[in-house]
Amino acid sequence: MIEGLFETHINVSDLERASEFYENTLGLTLAYEDSRRCRFYWLGERGKAMLGLWEKEPAQIIRQHYAFETSNEKMKCIVPWLKERGLQVRNFLDDGTEDPFVFGWMPAVSIYFSDPDGHSLEFISVLPDEPQPELGVVAWEEWEKNHGRSLKLQK
Incomplete structure (x- = not known):
């Protein structure tokens, strides 16, 4: 039944700093920004895979x-x-x-x-x-x- 991995999430300590890195340094395309302090990015072609960044307290970052x-x-x-x-x-x-x-x-x-x-x-x-x-x-x-x-x- 599983055909691939569509989405994964990364906890980050500073959403703006992380977004700057993933957007401007790595070139990912912003797909959606949510009021819960998270942003979603397309990985490769739109609609094929997604990366979510979620802002958390530094102590929660593993x-x-x-x-x-x-x-x-x-x-x-x-x-x-x-x-x-x-x-x-x-x-x-x-x-x-x-x-x-x-x-x-x-x-x-x-x-x-x-x-x-x-x-x-x-x-x-x-x-x-x-x-x-x-x-x-x-x-x-x-x-x-x-x-x-x-x-x-x-x-």
Whole structure:
């Protein structure tokens, strides 16, 4: 019966600050603002998925993780795009580099960053390759060399 995830919500300590980040830094489109101190944003195409921001007291904020889907093509330039917006980028290993990594079991490539409340955010893109769970987590450049794809990263 389940065909996808339509909506998820993030608790934020300052709705205006969070809205500035999600609208102007990440480019989400405002769908609706409610008098209950919440705003809803379209994720991707209108009517396909939604993100709700709910203002709460700082003590009620539990840092969570959210992953945003992107295309393989957009993933090639996501690191510079995030850095242009003043965001600190990290990979799955949090090894001090900004190199995207591939989860071999999916396979999917991803990169991480944080929102103003410290929620862990991720851009992820499923790759067109066959899963290789035995590889674990590998650098995207290494994955590309071994799979003959040519999705050159922009640095």
